[in-house]
Amino acid sequence: VLHGQRWYILAAFSLLSFQQCLFWITFSPVAQATEKYYGVDVDAVDLLLNWGPIIFVPVLPCVVNMSARKGALPHIVRTGALLCAMAAVLRLLPTWMPDTLLGQYANTRGIALVHLGQILNAAVGPMVMAPPPNLSATWFGEKERTTATAVAVMANQLGAAIGFFAPWVAPSAANIPNLLYAHLVLAGLTLVMVLVYFPEAPPSPPSPSASMAAALPDAHRAGVVKEFWTALRNPSFLTLALSGGIISGVYNAWSASLDTILPESLYDPKQAGWLGFASVMAAIIGGTSIGPLVDRIPSLQHKHKRLILFIMLACSGVSLLFTLSLPISGVSQDGVLPTSFVASGAIVLVMGLLQGAALPLYYELGVELTYPVSETMSAGFIVQFNNIAALTMLFVMPDVNKNSINAMLTFTALGTALMIFFVSERYRRVEAETASRAGGGGGPRGPGLGAARAAGDGYMALPDAVGDA
Template identity: 25%
Template sequence: MPSYHADSYRLYKRRFSGLLGFVVLGAVTAMSWPWFGPISNDMAADFDLSLDQVNWLGNIVSCVYLPVAILVPIVCSKWGVRRCCDIGVVALLIAAWVRYAGTARSLSREGSYALLIVGQLFGAISQPTFQILGPMYSETWFDLKSRTTATMIISVANPVGGALGQLISPLPGNTRHSILILAIISTAAIPFVFLIGEAPPTPPTYAGSRKPQPLLPLLRSMVGLHSSQSDLYGYMTVQERIDFTIIIIVFGVLAGGANTFGILTAELLTPLGYSDFTSGLLGATLLLSGLVAAIATAPLFDRVFTHHLAITCKVLVAMVSGAWLSLIWAVKSGDIGGLYAVVAIIGACSVTNLPVGLELGCELTRNSGGSSALLWFSGNLFAITFVLVEGALRASPTASPPLNMHKALIFNGVFIVLMCISVIFIRGTQVRRENDVRMGQERQELGLD
């Protein structure tokens, strides 16, 4: 890590090249988890697999994500952001071609499936690297007027990648060619890692001057083991611990719901007469509508709604949980317009809430890497739970319509609403921003800026 000087804060233009690297790699590493959702029925037929086995190609990403999410801030605190990114791209490259090796027709059914799973496993190592390090990168390179926007741009890269994956995977019309395209895209993204720098010579803010924090101090703070209130970056008040716990739950439920919809899109809609291509478009609509909304709103959080992240979170959570509940009635035959409308609302609110939740977690904990790791850990834990439960709730082949997932939609909507009610108890004091503002004012009084 560079040595920081307390007598100057600066911004560097090369922060934007690193931002581009995070965006491209974040998008590409996100493609693998929903890639098989729109083509799940074709995958089952071509590789002689059950739908549950195909679902595990997405679910394994969430399972492996859990331990990797815990390891990322630990590795980063020891070896830095760039070393973590190098590990991520190596895993991405391995994932791409091991996965493609599983498409060889000379392999047995078991052999093909084993290679597909191993490829997805390595993909699950690369994805959390660029998700979790995003808030840390924005904190390290960007100031108070652009930090939330940078976090937004990096965080929405993941759903954009998921949307592109859902759009692209059905296009070849052949599952083996589809997996080859994923391998080529993954390989082409590797050089973007060289755009990412470790840290600027001089930090942009007081928070940006601090070295990456390990996860263990945050876990200790959450259970009240840090007793010194003088330790601004170790001590969390009772209200802060409550707030962050609620954010972990709500963020996890909403992220898990969106991930699950991406994995199960075709299985939810095909029994009702919708094509795989339509399923892919609906999944992409959820994520791309969120991109538009997030781009429009993130600069407002940096410059207008600077101190209102908690209120914003409450409003967005109320809207998106209601939309998830309404999906119970919206998913029916011949109502494609209504489906697009509900899915667009879910996407706009959910993706906009991503940077808000991530930044609010950083504000409450003053540990950007640790808080991001716990939030994304929660999202993938809920995704695993949702996929398993909703798969078990699939109707029988003799139901009307056969293999419909109406019960799964009921579980999904009701569970999300019940968990999201807790958001009303968040106070959400933005402690990190208050520290940065105070330090900036002190520097001005001393004539350092």
């Protein structure tokens, strides 16, 4: 049975995810104004952004551990909303406090408090990036899960896109507080929404797998280490997670650095900025479009591997066109193909659409390959590889000739596409739900589904959990 409350839950979660990314990118689009307002250099402003991936890596295991408890999603969401609200307050404290109270930080207007706020907000990243498949499995039916996952995932990227408009709110250093006040209002709204209503689950489960999960005692969901090793020993899932995490992380780092990658002789900083914004918006459109298509068109259902492979091969080809249209170290100083701002914009838009469309498919196929491992665990692998790849890319890019970075993206896209060939596609969750229905209405623990998950070693007992993946 589907309940209307699911859309409120999705909206509240998506708003939290949106604001987390919006807060994360706060100061980068207004870097010069931030430097003047706080009296710091560009490295300090860069660190405000870099706290995101730095804090994400160690916090993610804690979030996965929290999610192992039955009905943990509301606690994770409320914790995330509270941390975001605290971050919004901390970032405003230097504005409220007189210099005499700031002591040794008076000359930099309490930038240490701003850093602390960014750290708290960074800790929310895993709380909104790992749970989307779990939220969709708990609240949405079988023909809505990909759509719900796509919306929850893309809400985070929408925060980055809207963040590009910060200069309109804070055109000068004196306007920085206006931007922070706007964020404080948003944080307060989100906190109220999740505190007022965000239950563990709907009144009745929306699918057979959700029914079974609701019927399990909490002890069956406590084996975090066992889940981790089960997922890690699944070669198909590990290949899929590496493919999705690597290309997503590399692409995100690339699109965020277009203003420094693109040659100034062809594009000015404003044009490069608009290309970056277009890539993010295209990814959001691609991600939110693929969900309804897969959920509603029977010929696309349970074809995730083929869809991902097609999308990534297409992305490789489009990326190659972009690379050949720009200078390439050791090959051409002018580009092999003719180019223009319009042509580059079109290519970037297509790349964004393809990348955005692939991400929800990676999430959902990861859940199917690892079932009955928790959805948050499988998503956690993907987002962790994403952040590690992005950190690595950001670390090596300063030492790589900028005319070679586009080629790096092309080879990464091709390499991760080829990895998909080695994924053995299997829809374990669908198989379990089909077995449950074949049991003749035996309830959430009917033959097949209930027995598979309750027998023997409990939660990890689904046959062939590793063997033929």
